[in-house]
Amino acid sequence: MASVATASLDQRFGLDRRVSLAGPFALASGQSLARLDIGYETYGSLAPDGGNAILVCHALTGDQYVASDHPLTGKPGWWTRLVGPGRPIDPERHFIICSNVLGGCMGTTGPSSIDPATGDRYAMRFPVITIRDMVNAQAALLDHLGVGVLQAVVGGSMGGMQALDWAVAHPARVRSVVGIATAARHSAQNIAFHEVGRQAIMADPMWRAGDYAPDAPPAAGLAVARMAAHITYLSEEGLTAKFGRRLQDRAGLGFSFDAEFQVESYLRHQGLSFTQRFDANSYLYITRALDYFDLAAAHDGQLARAFAGSRARFALVSFTSDWLYPTSQARRLVRALNAAGAAVSFCELESPFGHDAFLLEAPEMNRVVDGFLRAGA
Amino acid sequence: MASVATASLDQRFGLDRRVSLAGPFALASGQSLARLDIGYETYGSLAPDGGNAILVCHALTGDQYVASDHPLTGKPGWWTRLVGPGRPIDPERHFIICSNVLGGCMGTTGPSSIDPATGDRYAMRFPVITIRDMVNAQAALLDHLGVGVLQAVVGGSMGGMQALDWAVAHPARVRSVVGIATAARHSAQNIAFHEVGRQAIMADPMWRAGDYAPDAPPAAGLAVARMAAHITYLSEEGLTAKFGRRLQDRAGLGFSFDAEFQVESYLRHQGLSFTQRFDANSYLYITRALDYFDLAAAHDGQLARAFAGSRARFALVSFTSDWLYPTSQARRLVRALNAAGAAVSFCELESPFGHDAFLLEAPEMNRVVDGFLRAGA
Numbered sequence: 001m002a003s004v005a006t007a008s009l010d011q012r013f014g015l016d017r018r019v020s021l022a023g024p025f026a027l028a029s030g031q032s033l034a035r036l037d038i039g040y041e042t043y044g045s046l047a048p049d050g051g052n053a054i055l056v057c058h059a060l061t062g063d064q065y066v067a068s069d070h071p072l073t074g075k076p077g078w079w080t081r082l083v084g085p086g087r088p089i090d091p092e093r094h095f096i097i098c099s100n101v102l103g104g105c106m107g108t109t110g111p112s113s114i115d116p117a118t119g120d121r122y123a124m125r126f127p128v129i130t131i132r133d134m135v136n137a138q139a140a141l142l143d144h145l146g147v148g149v150l151q152a153v154v155g156g157s158m159g160g161m162q163a164l165d166w167a168v169a170h171p172a173r174v175r176s177v178v179g180i181a182t183a184a185r186h187s188a189q190n191i192a193f194h195e196v197g198r199q200a201i202m203a204d205p206m207w208r209a210g211d212y213a214p215d216a217p218p219a220a221g222l223a224v225a226r227m228a229a230h231i232t233y234l235s236e237e238g239l240t241a242k243f244g245r246r247l248q249d250r251a252g253l254g255f256s257f258d259a260e261f262q263v264e265s266y267l268r269h270q271g272l273s274f275t276q277r278f279d280a281n282s283y284l285y286i287t288r289a290l291d292y293f294d295l296a297a298a299h300d301g302q303l304a305r306a307f308a309g310s311r312a313r314f315a316l317v318s319f320t321s322d323w324l325y326p327t328s329q330a331r332r333l334v335r336a337l338n339a340a341g342a343a344v345s346f347c348e349l350e351s352p353f354g355h356d357a358f359l360l361e362a363p364e365m366n367r368v369v370d371g372f373l374r375a376g377a
Numbered sequence: 378m379a380s381v382a383t384a385s386l387d388q389r390f391g392l393d394r395r396v397s398l399a400g401p402f403a404l405a406s407g408q409s410l411a412r413l414d415i416g417y418e419t420y421g422s423l424a425p426d427g428g429n430a431i432l433v434c435h436a437l438t439g440d441q442y443v444a445s446d447h448p449l450t451g452k453p454g455w456w457t458r459l460v461g462p463g464r465p466i467d468p469e470r471h472f473i474i475c476s477n478v479l480g481g482c483m484g485t486t487g488p489s490s491i492d493p494a495t496g497d498r499y500a501m502r503f504p505v506i507t508i509r510d511m512v513n514a515q516a517a518l519l520d521h522l523g524v525g526v527l528q529a530v531v532g533g534s535m536g537g538m539q540a541l542d543w544a545v546a547h548p549a550r551v552r553s554v555v556g557i558a559t560a561a562r563h564s565a566q567n568i569a570f571h572e573v574g575r576q577a578i579m580a581d582p583m584w585r586a587g588d589y590a591p592d593a594p595p596a597a598g599l600a601v602a603r604m605a606a607h608i609t610y611l612s613e614e615g616l617t618a619k620f621g622r623r624l625q626d627r628a629g630l631g632f633s634f635d636a637e638f639q640v641e642s643y644l645r646h647q648g649l650s651f652t653q654r655f656d657a658n659s660y661l662y663i664t665r666a667l668d669y670f671d672l673a674a675a676h677d678g679q680l681a682r683a684f685a686g687s688r689a690r691f692a693l694v695s696f697t698s699d700w701l702y703p704t705s706q707a708r709r710l711v712r713a714l715n716a717a718g719a720a721v722s723f724c725e726l727e728s729p730f731g732h733d734a735f736l737l738e739a740p741e742m743n744r745v746v747d748g749f750l751r752a753g754a
Contacts, residue, residue: 029632128632188616188640195641196604203597205582220580227573228605239565245671253669255406255505263565264572292630294622
């Protein structure tokens with residue numbers, strides 16, 4: 001998508017950017033980072049009045065390559081269905097920013113970064129981070145880019161949590177929020193699945209308490225973590241439709257431990273390919289940040305009070321077969337936003353594809369996002 | 378529960394029995410076992426007319442200690458709520474048999490057994506087995522015990538699959554079948570979760586392609602497998618009620634990778650304690666047998682035809698919050714049994730406890746089983 005890159009000569013803008021911001025960068029834990037590197041991309045141009053900036057936030061295993069090819073896998077951007085020319089988030093009309101989250105492994109400071117204090121990788125000496133820390137890192141990036149107020153902050157899954165937290169943490173800088181397939185907190189079941197993944201990584205002897213060499217990562221443990229998580233991204237209905245009990249390249253049962261069923265082969269591929277683009281320690285830190293997420297926690301469990309200072313408009317979208325962040329979670333948000341007096345539109349969309357639906361072709365989702373963004377422009 | 382053990386001097390009957398049956402024992406794969414050892418227990422006495430025999434079948438990680446203390450953990454039998462004096466399955470009235478499944482690790486031949494042909498453990502040289510093979514092993518045990526026709530075969534989860542398969546494989550030997558929280562086949566999602574567990578075990582370097590020493594098992598991998606599976610045994614609702622986002626022994630977030638949330642601590646405990654009583658290779662083989670289970674497969678997908686030869690009565694029970702073997706699976710069985718002209722009663726019980734509900738105190742379940750067994754006695 002190089003064609004939609006800004007023509008600006010300003011090196012802050014464009015594809016595959018890096019910036020190193022001087023610290024200290026304070027974290028929710030009380031610790032701080034001496035320096036904050038951020039990997040990001042921008043698409044389109046900032047309007048003279050600065051009013052067309054849209055921040056897109058990525059999910060657990062996403063990155064800044066929302067609408068351009070991934071440098072490691074060569075695959076198209078992860079949300080080209082929503083972001084791109086003629087799409088609801090359009091570089092012809094919007095100035096689009098997407099950055100790798102704090103704790104990530106695609107250019108933003110995380111456990112695989114070098115600790116300037118020691119010259120070694122942080123590994124597990126990296127401080128535990130939160131969704132709020134990710135949001136504050138994005139705010140620092142906006143300062144660097146000269147973006148004051150966002151027309152919108154948009155995200156799905158963990159990206160939606162960041163979008164919601166933007167309205168809580170920086171209410172004066174957000175005019176509208178789009179949260180898709182997301183929730184105001186991580187449930188016990190969500191935490192449980194993450195804990196399985198973390199234990200799988202930590203059980204891998206290659207993990208070495210986090211101090212693995214970059215070319216000798218705990219790939220087996222990370223693959224198992226990804227496989228377990230991947231099941232939660234799909235629905236039982238979708239898995240049955242896609243694979244059922246169909247066998248892989250066989251006429252009958254092989255009485256073996258090979259990947260005999262198609263669903264086994266698919267999962268193994270998902271696990272393996274993930275390890276080629278993601279850092280195991282980043283997976284530990286980002287899942288931990290997700291588990292910590294609970295917007296109401298600082299307000300005695302009263303979610304509405306979290307949004308008391310916000311004047312943003314909200315659009316929430318859920319999918320019928322999403323059991324990771326089900327519609328009940330979205331409704332909880334809608335009730336709280338209503339109680340807080342916020343303008344909120346909510347739409348539950350039919351889909352058989354589970355949580356993954358937000359990344360797939362979803363014309364109704366596009367219409368909802370497009371209409372919401374145009375109404376607030 | 379030694380008090381309810383039969384007073385018979387016949388060494389075939391009683392607690393903690395072992396028998397070694399001469400082979401060859403033919404398997405569904407076409408392979409055979411030279412010898413078949415079975416670990417089992419019996420409770421009560423066989424009536425003179427032999428008409429009071431009830432076979433209880435255990436689930437994936439169960440064993441023959443249905444109503445007596447477990448020799449390794451010291452915990453009470455796993456189904457004392459249903460089996461015992463004054464319970465629906467009562468040693469005062471019934472002759473109760475429960476055996477460790479083929480492939481298990483509590484006395485029945487499995488991958489941890491010695492292969493008589495080599496003098497070494499089978500490990501991964503053990504043939505891949507099926508639910509049908511488990512059922513046929515039980516039939517061989519009944520021959521040894523002098524039991525012809527079963528008044529009932531009763532099981533939950535994988536035990537229910539064996540109970541159903543008894544009516545298909547040995548229709549002349551089964552008068553009634555009780556299947557609780559079970560299904561006629563493993564779904565794609567069921568297979569996917571098992572595959573995660575198997576990959577976790579196989580990724581553990583201690584696994585050594587199955588040839589681990591008994592005192593150096595792949596415990597870390599097996600613990601992760603158990604954790605992933607355990608989530609599927611509980612409901613989101615149950616997890617939320619039991620743990621929510623409550624912290625473990627802490628006033629606030631610790632910003633660490635310790636088990637900060639109660640649900641993490643619980644899962645880690647479940648994983649760890651499981652490794653002290655279960656063999657990793659058995660876990661591989663038994664999950665494989667479950668994945669292979671599909672009663673309709675031999676009948677061109679027509680489930681009703683599987684039951685064409687059966688004259689048994691059936692009772693099926695499902696639980697509202699069970700998402701491992703949900704009510705929809707039980708309904709599929711009911712439709713097929715109706716189509717086959719079988720007498721079938723079906724009951725969906727309210728429970729917030731997910732799949733695990735069948736192992737918990739469930740007075741309604743007890744009433745259903747008691748009434749059904751008495752009506753057919």
